[in-house]
Each structure stands twice: as C-alpha cells, then as structure tokens.
Amino acid sequence: MITAAQMRAARALAGIDQKTLAERAGVSLPTIQRMEASDGVVRGVVDTLMKVIAALEASGVELVSEGQVSERGGRGVRLRLPPSV
Template sequence: MITASQLRTARALLNIDQKTPAEMAGLSLPTIHRMEASQGNVRGVVDSLMKVINALNRAGVDLLSEHMRSDDGGRGVRFRHPDTLLGMPD
C-alpha cells in the first residue's frame, strides 16, 4: 500500500501541483486531493491509485511500498531519471 504522505512527497520531488498528476493519470483534481488527504494508506479505487502511481513512475518517481525491495527496507519515495518528461519543467 502507498501512503498519502508518499504521494505528497512524490509531488514535492517533481515540484508539481495536484493538478499535474491528475492530468498525467487522466483523473480529476478532487480524486488526487482525496487521495492525499487520506490518513495513512491512500483510500480509494485501486485502479485510480494505480494510474497515479504509473504516472509518477513515468515522471521519474518510484513509490516504495512496505514490502517492496529496497536496500534499507521500509516505505519510501525514490527519485530517478524520468522515462518521459511529460511536459515537466526542467
């Protein structure tokens, strides 16, 4: 599971507002707002969450779940080179 704070952190790494991941994932702005307002794990439709995760991955951010392989373990957010720029600022 992905936490709301991971989504907010991913946006901060990319220096984007909530509207940008909504557009990247083909979702509404209120959907992103609700996801980020969740307490703990993101609540909502799994398909919508996967769209956001995939869009952020394409932009260069990996969201690490609790059981995902990581050298140090635990949840997190990792910044890497984006697959595509998707109109992101330099």
C-alpha cells in the first residue's frame, strides 16, 4: 500500500494541503492527519485508503510501490507527465 512518508511527499508534489486532500478524497481532515502521522505503511479502512490514493493520483502523482520497477528501487512518488497534445 502507501506509507505515511509517501503520502506526505505525494501531497507536497501535488501542491495541495491536508484539507484539500481530505476534500478531494471525501474523508475528514483528522483522517488525513492521522494517516500522515503514522509510522511506516498507512493502516486503516481499505475504502478510505483507496479514496486517498485515487485523489493523489488524480492530482498527477504516481505512487511507486515496493517491488515496482523504479530507476532507483524502493518506494517513492513521482509526478506523471501530462499527456502529449
């Protein structure tokens, strides 16, 4: 899934604050705050996690999972390139 560090980094790359992410994901601000304050992999209701991940991805961020092909390996986040015109 997603780690708290990935979540914070993804939000920063997208240029959005916690309140905006909460609104876009349809969850409460305290939920986002708890998720980002956790250590390691974010735990919670799967539906809530999926909403947050979808909101981050809709903001142009790609989440790189452990084991996924990545130039440097390991978990991370990166901005997606906009589609070619």
